[in-house]
Amino acid sequence: MSVFDTPLGPIGAPTAVLDRAAFTRNLTALRDVAAPVRLRIATKSIRVRALIEEALRHDGVSGLLAYSVAEARWLVSHGLRDVLVAYPSTDVVAMRAIADDEDARATVTLMVDSPEHVAMIARVATQAGVVLRVAIDVDMTFKVGPFTAGAHRSDVRTPEGAVSLAQCIERTRGVELVGCMFYEAQIAGVPDSTPGHRLMKWASMREIEGRRRAVVDALRAYSDLEIINGGGTGSAHISGRDGVLGDIAVGSGLFAPRLFDGYRALRTEPACWFVSPVVRKPDPQTAVTYSGGYIGSGPPSRSRVPVPVHPRGLKYYGQLGAGEVQSPLHGASARGLSIGDHVWFRHSKAGEMCERFDSILVVENGALVDEVATYRGEGQNFG
CATH class of the missing domain: 3.20.20.10 (Alanine racemase)
Incomplete structure (x- = not known):
């Protein structure tokens, strides 16, 4: 599964x-x-x-x-x-x-x-x-x-x-x-x-x-x-x-964020994502997810932008990208998405993603097994 x-x-x-x-x-x-x-x-x-x-x-x-x-x-x-x-x-x-x-x-x-x-x-x-x-x-x-x-x-x-x-x-x-x-x-x-x-x-x-x-x-x-x-x-x-x-x-x-995909010697696999709901369907080929403009630190480039990975084949609109409040996506799989469906994203970096969330849902073997607080969820912000 x-x-x-x-x-x-x-x-x-x-x-x-x-x-x-x-x-x-x-x-x-x-x-x-x-x-x-x-x-x-x-x-x-x-x-x-x-x-x-x-x-x-x-x-x-x-x-x-x-x-x-x-x-x-x-x-x-x-x-x-x-x-x-x-x-x-x-x-x-x-x-x-x-x-x-x-x-x-x-x-x-x-x-x-x-x-x-x-x-x-x-x-x-x-x-x-x-x-x-x-x-x-x-x-x-x-x-x-x-x-x-x-x-x-x-x-x-x-x-x-x-x-x-x-x-x-x-x-x-x-x-x-x-x-x-x-x-x-x-x-x-x-x-x-x-x-x-x-x-x-x-x-x-x-x-x-x-x-x-x-x-x-x-x-x-x-x-x-x-x-x-x-x-x-x-x-x-x-x-x-x-x-x-x-x-x-x-x-x-x-966590193995997307910036580590180019390391041939690493034997790690993606372990952390953020999941965003579809909140709009302005037309059949477009699915708009809530928020998601979580850009990673470093030199400004496409490598710092989170990418949608499930369903496969979703892409940002070039003139909009990952939005502060909404992220319009298009692609073949957008046609199969309805309001309330989930889109999974990978962040470019690891810990930085956690500054956006109070907790992380922990899943294992196809089941939701725990929910743990981030630093932010414990009321901590160390810059």
Whole structure:
């Protein structure tokens, strides 16, 4: 039975749906290709606490990669541990909340890539009379002459740069270096569907492996490096082969949104959709669904637009696209749709979709088995 045949009941507005079996198969596939390196769940690509907790119950999975200091504090308040904040932050209010919470101080690690970050965290820590854990974000952007590929994340690129920041941390009261992070966006976040992309990713990984090992070796003079994180869904199968990483971050691959369709090495399958009702039939060949203009972040392009996938053959009208309040669709299957029928869409990205919904319907083996709250449904918005 197809997931699209699952009875969902009446739907008056777009509704998020997760196939639990596909979610589990995706997690297992990523765990197996990353082994023996464990997985760390990237929460920004899930944004559903119940599903994050479900993923953590699997063997080979431990720890979280949060995207906000406030989010990390909130997750710890619900009993989750080993939370690495993936991005530097200036949210001193959330930092103070962590400094004032013994459990959070012991398990949340804040990210830095400059002396300014170190000084800001240290001020919060010394005012509270505590020590806060920090990790160094090492930039893995691939650069050859004028060519650059990557996320332009950090000013720290070399062993010398990492040591300079480690020395800054060492002489600063209130902070303790416990780890480092290496995110290769140009590999994990770029499809390998063209020869040019595959060549770039191969060359970049060769460069990364040598530089990453040199940085880790240099930093061990300043820390035991409890955390050495890297990778991503798109590079889980190769990121750990040099034996340097302690864990590989994955998140989007559990939902497998449409931006991951171009990864030949991935063995994941779509696991999450939003379903929208037909609200108008202005003519036989047109079906208008309610809302659906959920455009993904990144460079403006068709790749960021959600696509209708069931019934098959539906397309947007070019001059209208995915609409804020209604999305007119046409195609052969539109003739068979009536008002109230359901159209299934895939979002371009994973966790971003969850910002649109208070809950996700969980289906399994053709049945609706659960409904779980998103961050939004729990009243949380971390930006």
